[in-house]
Amino acid sequence: MAGYRVRAAELGDCQEIMRMIQELADYEKLPDQVKITAQDLLRDGFGETAPLFRCLVAECEDEDRMAAGPQLAGYALTYFIYSTWEGRSLYLEDLYVTPQYRGKGIGSKLMSAVAESCLSLGCARLQLSVLDWNQTAISFYKSRGARDLSQEEGWHVFRFLPDDLRRMTSKSSVPN
Amino acid sequence: MAGYRVRAAELGDCQEIMRMIQELADYEKLPDQVKITAQDLLRDGFGETAPLFRCLVAECEDEDRMAAGPQLAGYALTYFIYSTWEGRSLYLEDLYVTPQYRGKGIGSKLMSAVAESCLSLGCARLQLSVLDWNQTAISFYKSRGARDLSQEEGWHVFRFLPDDLRRMTSKSSVPN
Numbered sequence: 043m044a045g046y047r048v049r050a051a052e053l054g055d056c057q058e059i060m061r062m063i064q065e066l067a068d069y070e071k072l073p074d075q076v077k078i079t080a081q082d083l084l085r086d087g088f089g090e091t092a093p094l095f096r097c098l099v100a101e102c103e104d105e106d107r108m109a110a111g112p113q114l115a116g117y118a119l120t121y122f123i124y125s126t127w128e129g130r131s132l133y134l135e136d137l138y139v140t141p142q143y144r145g146k147g148i149g150s151k152l153m154s155a156v157a158e159s160c161l162s163l164g165c166a167r168l169q170l171s172v173l174d175w176n177q178t179a180i181s182f183y184k185s186r187g188a189r190d191l192s193q194e195e196g197w198h199v200f201r202f203l204p205d206d207l208r209r210m211t212s213k214s215s216v217p218n
Numbered sequence: 219m220a221g222y223r224v225r226a227a228e229l230g231d232c233q234e235i236m237r238m239i240q241e242l243a244d245y246e247k248l249p250d251q252v253k254i255t256a257q258d259l260l261r262d263g264f265g266e267t268a269p270l271f272r273c274l275v276a277e278c279e280d281e282d283r284m285a286a287g288p289q290l291a292g293y294a295l296t297y298f299i300y301s302t303w304e305g306r307s308l309y310l311e312d313l314y315v316t317p318q319y320r321g322k323g324i325g326s327k328l329m330s331a332v333a334e335s336c337l338s339l340g341c342a343r344l345q346l347s348v349l350d351w352n353q354t355a356i357s358f359y360k361s362r363g364a365r366d367l368s369q370e371e372g373w374h375v376f377r378f379l380p381d382d383l384r385r386m387t388s389k390s391s392v393p394n
Contacts, residue, residue, distance in 0.1 A: 063302045072371070075303040077342075082305050092268055095300040124271040124297045126239045126312050127251040129258050136302050157378070157386035166253075167377055174372035187382030192374035195248070196350035199367045199375065201343055202333070206363030210333035 051097035227273035291319035
């Protein structure tokens with residue numbers, strides 16, 4: 043049985059990570075929301091400025107098997123957030139395993155690696171968001187101890203888009 | 219009538235920001251969750267390593283009036299997040315106006331300044347979380363165009379604590 047290893051993503055993985063980002067958006071039934079490209083990932087995660095995210099990827103250790111299917115089996119993308127209650131924390135933006143590679147414990151391996159880097163980076167919390175109908179993901183996280191803060195404490199996520207921001211900026215020049 | 223200015227927070231503001239962080243936690247009925255100190259803010263936002271957050275503060279332009287009450291009137295604390303759909307974004311962790319200074323448009327001024335920095339930093343989105351019973355905050359953000367993504371798309375916030383992370387790490391050394 044082929045083994046799988048988890049390693050830090052490299053420059054050359056961006057195209058494959060982008061393929062999986064789109065697959066995840068399709069799965070989440072929000073396929074049109076993906077606006078970035080592999081070039082953006084390259085610049086933002088592996089460019090000359092401080093990286094805006096960290097990415098782990100899973101790959102098959104059996105090179106023949108890898109040649110037959112997609113090159114990467116999964117990815118986990120995280121970045122620092124800051125809690126004014128507990129300080130430096132980590133956010134898990136995406137954890138995904140590509141369909142051909144499911145049922146092999148790759149999600150668990152990625153999750154453990156994320157937990158490990160969270161602790162080694164001195165983060166107090168690991169936070170993430172899940173769609174309420176995505177019971178597979180909810181069970182996966184809950185079985186590992188995650189608490190649903192939207193349910194328990196009532197936190198709702200809000201978002202402003204650029205048009206909202208521009209309106210607020212032009213308002214700010216009017217005396218109030 | 220006294221005016222209020224918004225400026226970038228400085229090292230010397232940490233004690234006052236910490237006072238307002240606690241006030242906000244009290245208001246959110248989660249007073250015991252504040253674990254950090256002004257020292258942590260100092261190190262994480264104004265230390266030798268890359269700052270983990272940005273902070274804007276509001277203060278009264280009338281020095282006599284300031285001397286009578288708390289030194290700072292409000293604050294807005296943000297940091298970069300990364301959307302795998304839209305790229306670099308900003309997260310508004312806290313926006314708060316201290317009780318003595320409410321009803322003077324300071325919240326709007328802070329919000330406009332946040333919107334401005336969001337745009338100038340090239341961020342696609344500004345995101346934040348609000349407690350479902352906090353109608354004052356919800357109206358404030360909605361009237362400026364924010365959408366409730368928990369309601370519209372069903373996003374729930376989940377959190378792992380260090381004990382969960384440690385359990386996952388020890389599991390990962392067992393072959394699976």
